Amino acid sequence: MSKPLEGKVSVVTGAASGIGLATAKRLVKDGSIVFIADLHEDALAKAVSEIGSNAIPIVADVSKVSDIKKLFETVKDSPKGGRVDVLFANAGIAAAAPIGSISEELYDRIFSVNAKGVLFTVQEALPLLGKGSSVILTSSIDNFKGLPGYSLYGATKAAVRSFARTWTADLTKSRGIRVNVVSPGPIVTPMFEAGAGEVKAKIIASQVPIGRNGRPEEIANVVAFLASDASSFIAGAEIQADGGLAQ
Ligand code: NAI
Numbered sequence: 001m002s003k004p005l006e007g008k009v010s011v012v013t014g015a016a017s018g019i020g021l022a023t024a025k026r027l028v029k030d031g032s033i034v035f036i037a038d039l040h041e042d043a044l045a046k047a048v049s050e051i052g053s054n055a056i057p058i059v060a061d062v063s064k065v066s067d068i069k070k071l072f073e074t075v076k077d078s079p080k081g082g083r084v085d086v087l088f089a090n091a092g093i094a095a096a097a098p099i100g101s102i103s104e105e106l107y108d109r110i111f112s113v114n115a116k117g118v119l120f121t122v123q124e125a126l127p128l129l130g131k132g133s134s135v136i137l138t139s140s141i142d143n144f145k146g147l148p149g150y151s152l153y154g155a156t157k158a159a160v161r162s163f164a165r166t167w168t169a170d171l172t173k174s175r176g177i178r179v180n181v182v183s184p185g186p187i188v189t190p191m192f193e194a195g196a197g198e199v200k201a202k203i204i205a206s207q208v209p210i211g212r213n214g215r216p217e218e219i220a221n222v223v224a225f226l227a228s229d230a231s232s233f234i235a236g237a238e239i240q241a242d243g244g245l246a247q
Pocket of ligand 1: 187
């Protein structure tokens with residue numbers, strides 16, 4: 001039986017760690033060539049050593065439009081690229097900052113990566129996205145659930161959710177491009193571990209109906225589904241993968 005993404009070309013941002021890394025691995029396993037984008041060359045080299053030669057590293061900071069342009073120029077010019085069938089705009093950063101203590105610098109930094117980064121990643125990919133291609137954006141359950149201290153982060157993730165609705169109106173009928181969102185709950189990644197710490201991570205896990213925090217591979221499963229033809233009638237949707245936490 002052929003693999004679900006045999007012959008496809010994918011791009012994953014924030015691919016050197018956590019959810020992006022697990023997803024890049026999964027898309028390669030499903031048959032795709034995957035261009036993996038992240039901030040640092042050494043982390044990308046490590047990712048390639050884990051994923052194999054069907055992962056092609058590109059250093060890019062998604063908060064800079066010039067870097068995003070270069071990323072897609074590289075994909076376009078690569079003999080293994082030339083187009084994008086699956087785009088996972090996933091790079092993101094998180095920081096808790098209760099209202100009363102939010103700095104302008106933090107506001108700009110979080111919005112630059114999480115909202116501006118996603119918007120320009122999709123915009124710059126557009127010339128390479130054809131009929132039947134699939135765009136998946138990483139939001140968060142914070143986009144609809146108020147978590148103490150996360151108003152900035154939650155707002156960026158609500159922007160991401162909103163992008164998918166509007167881009168479905170903009171792109172699905174006219175271009176045949178599906179845009180969907182995965183909204184993870186607590187997933188054990190370097191970002192989550194740095195933000196929660198060991199004790200808080202256990203408290204969060206105890207609140208999840210499924211009884212534990214999630215694994216990056218469990219988000220990769222959702223992305224692989226949204227990337228494949230198995231989700232061919234799903235557009236503008238959000239899949240919440242949170243063990244039931246935010247229901
Ligand atoms: P992570 O920190 O393990 O991985 C994120 C990757 O993105 C890192 O390799 C980092 O270098 C890269 N990155 C950060 N800024 C970048 C930039 N400007 N340009 C390019 N790459 C950049 O984090 P994790 O947990 O895998 O997060 C992935 C996505 O999932 C993020 O958008 C995050 O907001 C979202 N998310 C994570 C949850 C969790 O519990 N881990 C829950 C809900 C959403």
